[in-house]
Amino acid sequence: EKQPCMPAQPQRPLIIKTGVQFTTKVRLLVKLPEVDYQLKVKTTLDKDLPPGRVSRQFFILTSNTKVMDIEDYSNGCLSVTFRHLQLKEKKNSNSSAKGNEGLLSVTEELHSLSFEACFTVQGLSIDLETCSLPLVVISNVCQLPGGWASVMWYNLLTDEPRNLAFFCNPPRATWSQLSEVLSWQFSSFSDQGLKQEQLLMLGEKLLGHAPSSESLVSWSRFSKENIPGKPFTFWMWLDSILDLIKKHLLTVWNENYIMGFVSKEMERLLLKDRESGTFLLRFSESHLGGITFTWVEHSCNGEVKFNSVEPYTKIRLNALPFADIIRHYKVISEGVVPENPLKFLYPDIPKDEAFGRLYISQPSKVHPYLSSSWMPISMRSCPSSTPLSCPSPDPPMTPGEFDMISEQLCFDLDTITNTFRMTRW
């Protein structure tokens, strides 16, 4: 007879890219009597999904059955690890289904891996079955940010282990919940989460007004609608910054030198009474994955001027690390000796004191040659005043809740991993 398993506790749904290998492990937590037969486990994707539920169908391209093995002789548990699993889309898929859920984007479409086995003891046949938490299936890494948005939202707002229809009507998140998760996106790979002031700016950006703990943020606002006046969503924007930090700004971010999320209004407020040459680092709000510095200048007549450099993106940061850009940055005007306008990191840390340890580039010594390097520069022509921004204040949040390790009756779906982006959670 069929004996459905207790579902595993909610764990981390993950993202699988077609054509890229992933690994999953299944563990049998009940200790079986000594057996002389092999327990074969079969893995399938979307085993008994009601047809039409998803618009795309996938199958496991590689071998999907494997025999369980004793995992650890001390406890005698059986387990099996499937490696090199690979998903491929079933083409010729009934296009009727396509229409069915046309509202959901691919990264909102949830799938699930099923694991089945059957063992016979004393003439009694017992079917075992369990399944993974929801999975997002993508075909290109450019869909990863969208996938992670889904994973975050799901984890944040439901305890259901397998609500594949979650995004048909996704609940809203309170700012209290969401801001904690956002901060965690940073602290999970670096030494710094987000500070109250940074979260405040993000909350305002998302809500259009100062957030309170109970403010509600819709899924659409978070990851489907573009930010007003911008060609990208809030999450796309934030994720591009996470990526920039991971690949180019980690040391600077870890030192907490990047204020990062600060409105242009707040920026001016902070800098205006500071010494000339005081600067702060801020992420671009107008372009994806950019960082800029803004410094203040007081002219003799008491006039205050703010300058920001065109944001540096990964392309530029590839040529010269950010700390070295700050170190050597020059503003060039006609007939004037180039000058580095950056003197003090806000509030008042001498530049080299702050960044000295982070400088990397040094004239390469390829003997017969003069070293070659880049000097990061701006041409000063006719600088203009400053544009728009968005101000206001709000609260942070507390840690906890996302870590659950379950011990379950039948199968314990342990891990689904593939190499990319596993550092994220």
Added chain:
Amino acid sequence: EKQPCMPAQPQRPLIIKTGVQFTTKVRLLVKLPEVDYQLKVKTTLDKDLPPGRVSRQFFILTSNTKVMDIEDYSNGCLSVTFRHLQLKEKKNSNSSAKGNEGLLSVTEELHSLSFEACFTVQGLSIDLETCSLPLVVISNVCQLPGGWASVMWYNLLTDEPRNLAFFCNPPRATWSQLSEVLSWQFSSFSDQGLKQEQLLMLGEKLLGHAPSSESLVSWSRFSKENIPGKPFTFWMWLDSILDLIKKHLLTVWNENYIMGFVSKEMERLLLKDRESGTFLLRFSESHLGGITFTWVEHSCNGEVKFNSVEPYTKIRLNALPFADIIRHYKVISEGVVPENPLKFLYPDIPKDEAFGRLYISQPSKVHPYLSSSWMPISMRSCPSSTPLSCPSPDPPMTPGEFDMISEQLCFDLDTITNTFRMTRW
């Protein structure tokens, strides 16, 4: 009965990468009587290669049969185009063969596509068969340069349509033959081949002495042994330069502004009597895919000094196009106003007159921001004198011979194309 075809005239052997699609077309040149049956062609790799001939075995992963079609109603010829063909290595290959030809590298191992068809007319069954010229099969683009070296050598030195053992004992090339082909590597994608002086320098580099038309260059010297004192072969070095030109220097090369292949001794000889600030552009001999400029300075006391910048490679040229590097290049010394030492392109063309049309970069106008860009710089510390080099003179060569269009009895193997590097020949 079997009726082997006349082999097609030598055409262009090519390079196929496993896992990457390629296309091939077969044409039947004899006009068949009106037929009511379909003529099916089958493609196979290394159909009847003597076992042990090659150390790796491949097969066509995709569908390999297709029916011929009337190509062109005016002449009634039948042809078939195989698209989306893909090669994959046969694993578990007999390792005995591996030992057999352990001397040959993968890019020296030649393969061949066979095409077969059978048609019946008036109870008479006729087998048709033809095959491609030799093919090099690679698994990663990093093997392309090696593959092209093989293709060049084969084309240059044999007319045999299918000598798959060519590299077991490859003949030597005369400098006269080889230099023509080398020049052609440049002229095939640009406006400039190689001049006599440039070829002279290459010949000396290859032979260790001034080349004469009859000087013989071995395959090994060309593409297997490292250049003395360097960790790369002659061809690797030259190919890295071809690549650099294609991707970053095409406009400058087309204008014939890159002397490129000139020994450091010759360089000094040319520059020493020129006005201070006269410079020339030369490819790095010590690093793969690098270009540098050398300029001359006459100090007041009549002393002549030569300076070269650390070569710019594709990484650097990605950040700023070469013409703009020349335009804005500055040498920076303590307490001195940065100066661009480049005044006249050798022999005496004012820099901006030569390069003006090629300047690209301009301060981007992202409104509220100060533009950001790079200034290419060198730090002047304690410049030293110059190192080694290698001088001497020799001849060029004439065009011709490589273009043959064949009309053959049975099949005419027409083209084997895949997207990468087809521009080469």
Added chain:
DNA sequence: ACAGTTTCCCGTAAATGC
């Protein structure tokens, strides 16, 4: 240990589908 070779897969660009 190691060099030659292949596999892996991101990230950009192009192609495809709706």
Added chain:
DNA sequence: TGCATTTACGGGAAACTG
């Protein structure tokens, strides 16, 4: 036509394999 999604594959790096 335009947007969403997938496919293609170069290129760097890791893994493999004698």
